[in-house]
Amino acid sequence: MSEAAVLPPGKRELTKVANRQAILDAAREVFGELGYETATVRDIIRRTGLAAGTFYNYFRSKDEVYLALASEGARQFAPLLKAQRAQSANWEEFVQAAIEAYYLFLADAHKSWLNQRPPGETQPHVHGETPEMAAVFNEVRDAILEEIARGGAPAADPDYLAAACIAIAREVGEKMLARRPIDVKGATAFAVAMIQGGLKGLPQAEA
Amino acid sequence: MSEAAVLPPGKRELTKVANRQAILDAAREVFGELGYETATVRDIIRRTGLAAGTFYNYFRSKDEVYLALASEGARQFAPLLKAQRAQSANWEEFVQAAIEAYYLFLADAHKSWLNQRPPGETQPHVHGETPEMAAVFNEVRDAILEEIARGGAPAADPDYLAAACIAIAREVGEKMLARRPIDVKGATAFAVAMIQGGLKGLPQAEA
Amino acid sequence: MSEAAVLPPGKRELTKVANRQAILDAAREVFGELGYETATVRDIIRRTGLAAGTFYNYFRSKDEVYLALASEGARQFAPLLKAQRAQSANWEEFVQAAIEAYYLFLADAHKSWLNQRPPGETQPHVHGETPEMAAVFNEVRDAILEEIARGGAPAADPDYLAAACIAIAREVGEKMLARRPIDVKGATAFAVAMIQGGLKGLPQAEA
Amino acid sequence: MSEAAVLPPGKRELTKVANRQAILDAAREVFGELGYETATVRDIIRRTGLAAGTFYNYFRSKDEVYLALASEGARQFAPLLKAQRAQSANWEEFVQAAIEAYYLFLADAHKSWLNQRPPGETQPHVHGETPEMAAVFNEVRDAILEEIARGGAPAADPDYLAAACIAIAREVGEKMLARRPIDVKGATAFAVAMIQGGLKGLPQAEA
DNA sequence: AATGAATGAGAGTTCATTCAT
DNA sequence: TATGAATGAACTCTCATTCAT
Numbered sequence: 001m002s003e004a005a006v007l008p009p010g011k012r013e014l015t016k017v018a019n020r021q022a023i024l025d026a027a028r029e030v031f032g033e034l035g036y037e038t039a040t041v042r043d044i045i046r047r048t049g050l051a052a053g054t055f056y057n058y059f060r061s062k063d064e065v066y067l068a069l070a071s072e073g074a075r076q077f078a079p080l081l082k083a084q085r086a087q088s089a090n091w092e093e094f095v096q097a098a099i100e101a102y103y104l105f106l107a108d109a110h111k112s113w114l115n116q117r118p119p120g121e122t123q124p125h126v127h128g129e130t131p132e133m134a135a136v137f138n139e140v141r142d143a144i145l146e147e148i149a150r151g152g153a154p155a156a157d158p159d160y161l162a163a164a165c166i167a168i169a170r171e172v173g174e175k176m177l178a179r180r181p182i183d184v185k186g187a188t189a190f191a192v193a194m195i196q197g198g199l200k201g202l203p204q205a206e207a
Numbered sequence: 208m209s210e211a212a213v214l215p216p217g218k219r220e221l222t223k224v225a226n227r228q229a230i231l232d233a234a235r236e237v238f239g240e241l242g243y244e245t246a247t248v249r250d251i252i253r254r255t256g257l258a259a260g261t262f263y264n265y266f267r268s269k270d271e272v273y274l275a276l277a278s279e280g281a282r283q284f285a286p287l288l289k290a291q292r293a294q295s296a297n298w299e300e301f302v303q304a305a306i307e308a309y310y311l312f313l314a315d316a317h318k319s320w321l322n323q324r325p326p327g328e329t330q331p332h333v334h335g336e337t338p339e340m341a342a343v344f345n346e347v348r349d350a351i352l353e354e355i356a357r358g359g360a361p362a363a364d365p366d367y368l369a370a371a372c373i374a375i376a377r378e379v380g381e382k383m384l385a386r387r388p389i390d391v392k393g394a395t396a397f398a399v400a401m402i403q404g405g406l407k408g409l410p411q412a413e414a
Numbered sequence: 415m416s417e418a419a420v421l422p423p424g425k426r427e428l429t430k431v432a433n434r435q436a437i438l439d440a441a442r443e444v445f446g447e448l449g450y451e452t453a454t455v456r457d458i459i460r461r462t463g464l465a466a467g468t469f470y471n472y473f474r475s476k477d478e479v480y481l482a483l484a485s486e487g488a489r490q491f492a493p494l495l496k497a498q499r500a501q502s503a504n505w506e507e508f509v510q511a512a513i514e515a516y517y518l519f520l521a522d523a524h525k526s527w528l529n530q531r532p533p534g535e536t537q538p539h540v541h542g543e544t545p546e547m548a549a550v551f552n553e554v555r556d557a558i559l560e561e562i563a564r565g566g567a568p569a570a571d572p573d574y575l576a577a578a579c580i581a582i583a584r585e586v587g588e589k590m591l592a593r594r595p596i597d598v599k600g601a602t603a604f605a606v607a608m609i610q611g612g613l614k615g616l617p618q619a620e621a
Numbered sequence: 622m623s624e625a626a627v628l629p630p631g632k633r634e635l636t637k638v639a640n641r642q643a644i645l646d647a648a649r650e651v652f653g654e655l656g657y658e659t660a661t662v663r664d665i666i667r668r669t670g671l672a673a674g675t676f677y678n679y680f681r682s683k684d685e686v687y688l689a690l691a692s693e694g695a696r697q698f699a700p701l702l703k704a705q706r707a708q709s710a711n712w713e714e715f716v717q718a719a720i721e722a723y724y725l726f727l728a729d730a731h732k733s734w735l736n737q738r739p740p741g742e743t744q745p746h747v748h749g750e751t752p753e754m755a756a757v758f759n760e761v762r763d764a765i766l767e768e769i770a771r772g773g774a775p776a777a778d779p780d781y782l783a784a785a786c787i788a789i790a791r792e793v794g795e796k797m798l799a800r801r802p803i804d805v806k807g808a809t810a811f812a813v814a815m816i817q818g819g820l821k822g823l824p825q826a827e828a
Numbered sequence: 829a830a831t832g833a834a835t836g837a838g839a840g841t842t843c844a845t846t847c848a849t
Numbered sequence: 850t851a852t853g854a855a856t857g858a859a860c861t862c863t864c865a866t867t868c869a870t
Contacts, residue, residue: 010870011869036332040859050834050835053863054834125243163379163381167378171371175367193405196407197404197405198400198407199360200403200408249843259845260854261850261852262844264850267845268844268845426852426854449658455839464856465857466841466858468854468856468857471853471854475840475841539656570823574811578792585787601781608781609819611818611820612819612822613777613816615818671830673831674866675829675831676866683865
């Protein structure tokens with residue numbers, strides 16, 4: 001007892017951490033499949049095998065678990081994005097860096113979440129985006145908006161420009177996740193080329 | 208019932224049609240403001256002044272009214288898109304035509320719906336897209352996909368290409384609706400230029 | 415249809431009123447038997463034979479039905495008390511009037527509520543006082559407090575005095591309700607005599 | 622367990638007793654502040670710093686701790702009341718004795734409980750009476766009932782009489798506790814005078 | 829004996845839908 | 850056909866109690 005007192009994880013602590021993670025994982029899946037509104041707390045805990053009340057030992061509400069997921073994603077992603085941005089000398093490099101960071105995150109997250117719902121079974125009224133993806137995407141969007149506001153980007157209509165860049169990044173990213181193998185390099189190359197040069201800028205190949 | 212059934216539609220038929228339309232209008236607003244999940248049937252009928260049960264004389268469920276709205280949008284839009292496409296000799300013209308048709312539809316719909324919810328009051332987890340907008344957007348997407356599949360588009364990765372074009376069209380369209388006055392020409396020009404030439408293709412102006 | 419349009423109660427209105435009353439009656443019983451905290455909305459509706467959700471067609475919450483009951487009692491009682499007070503020339507008459515009004519109300523309410531729960535089965539932690547009784551009692555208490563504050567009462571410690579008078583009124587009233595037949599006159603006489611003259615003032619009889 | 626079981630109580634026994642007392646103290650406060658229904662076991666143990674489960678090492682249920690408190694109060698109070706009653710030659714002295722004993726108990730209990738909840742913050746539907754107060758009050762009531770049954774009291778309606786005496790005792794006692802300093806003598810004098818002579822019997826002073 | 833997470837029944841409440849009027 | 854009250858399943862959340870540690 002005396003020794004272990006320094007750092008006694010014990011079964012209790014282990015299950016506690018494991019349960020919390022189980023709830024987060026289940027919540028991620030459920031939010032991804034059903035969307036925030038449709039998803040119920042019961043959907044989440046049902047997937048964990050825990051009892052209904054147990055959810056509330058870990059999170060105070062449906063919203064809180066959503067936020068936890070989102071901010072976890074943002075927290076992990078922010079330094080990656082920052083590092084990538086730091087290396088960028090100009091707008092082109094910045095875009096490349098930001099999108100690559102984003103796609104790396106998506107790919108990694110996707111791998112570790114073992115997202116095994118059968119694709120194509122999309123329900124109506126649903127987005128198929130986990131809270132983390134949403135949060136991380138927001139980071140990228142903010143970075144792009146900021147860069148555009150700073151004047152780093154070409155002098156076109158900045159509002160439309162931001163919307164377009166962001167849209168490309170998001171949608172190509174989503175497509176990337178649907179393919180096997182997940183090809184971050186290729187997706188990044190495509191998105192960046194599309195943003196920089198449109199159809200004319202694309203490598204006229206691989207069709 | 209026997210009298211009213213003869214050709215001159217009679218008051219009954221008129222109200223019937225009017226009620227159906229009132230419900231559709233209310234539903235469009237409510238779905239646009241609240242999203243499908245959050246919107247309740249009561250929200251919809253409350254806006255019409257009709258009674259709760261009356262809703263079910265016209266639609267069998269909440270879902271059905273959503274679908275009705277969506278397919279109405281698609282039905283109205285399809286010929287417009289078709290006409291525009293018919294005039295297109297090549298991919299460039301096709302993109303231009305499709306996007307313009309889409310934006311014209313958006314602008315028109317927007318105008319006639321008198322979308323007067325105070326902007327900026329967006330709730331979390333909600334998209335602000337009516338079923339019609341969603342449906343019409345799907346038409347555009349399908350057209351682009353089809354065109355790409357047909358080989359009309361430049362020979363880049365067609366899946367990514369479609370995703371990117373569609374994403375630009377959608378997001379720039381949404382931004383367009385948020386501005387006053389609604390400038391279909393400008394938005395179309397931007398979206399098309401972005402798709403064709405990326406940043407380099409944009410008119411380097413108006414910042 | 416034309417005639418009835420002036421005042422068409424119809425079965426609907428009737429049931430509506432009846433249901434509202436049924437809920438109020440059930441709520442009164444349940445609150446009286448179980449107390450506010452212990453009583454559940456389900457306890458209330460179960461007694462009416464209605465469905466769970468129906469409760470919320472009539473009252474927005476458990477609290478609202480309690481308040482409705484209480485204010486209904488107060489509303490009915492206030493004019494009675496006022497009338498009785500108006501006739502009182504002095505403190506003695508005022509006390510007599512107020513208590514009599516209170517007891518009359520209790521007796522009447524009791525009669526019409528057909529309070530047929532088997533007496534003696536009082537649960538622990540429970541008061542056996544309906545919201546109406548509580549509300550009406552508050553009226554009496556306020557009247558006494560007011561009168562004492564106005565100096566109408568004998569010059570003893572007013573705080574203690576009020577507490578004592580009120581306590582007597584309440585407890586004797588409760589005893590009165592437990593007896594058959596309910597003897598308002600006798601209870602009033604006792605309470606007033608006790609207040610005015612204590613044990614010495616009581617009619618030394620009927621033991 | 623074997624060691625600690627020998628006579629010198631050892632730390633274990635001490636903590637055991639201390640914990641039990643801590644729970645009782647916390648429970649008294651919580652029941653007094655919140656009432657039985659509203660009070661939760663968590664409210665109680667939170668105040669002790671103990672863990673939730675520990676509560677059930679000492680009491681089998683929320684109800685049991687309530688009962689323990691009540692019977693502890695009664696057990697302590699019974700001899701005091703008995704002693705006071707023994708000295709009473711007649712009804713007047715008995716009443717005086719019983720009420721004084723009751724008020725002494727209240728005052729003492731109140732002092733030692735350091736009841737420091739901000740007054741005036743009374744919630745609706747809540748009484749502000751600890752289980753002990755309720756239990757001790759019951760003792761007094763029983764004594765009065767007994768005395769009346771024995772014919773010691775003046776020959777008025779005994780049921781009403783008991784109710785009235787008890788009511789005065791209780792309410793004046795409660796007021797007494799709300800004042801500073803707590804004046805047992807004065808409260809007793811008032812209550813006894815009121816019982817014996819009603820308003821006419823009161824010292825016509827201190828208003 | 830102490831801990832505190834897990835449990836699950838049950839609370840208040842909402843809402844799509846039904847149905848008597 | 851219009852009405853709007855009735856329905857009841859399902860929701861979020863609480864809490865007394867249990868039990869592995």
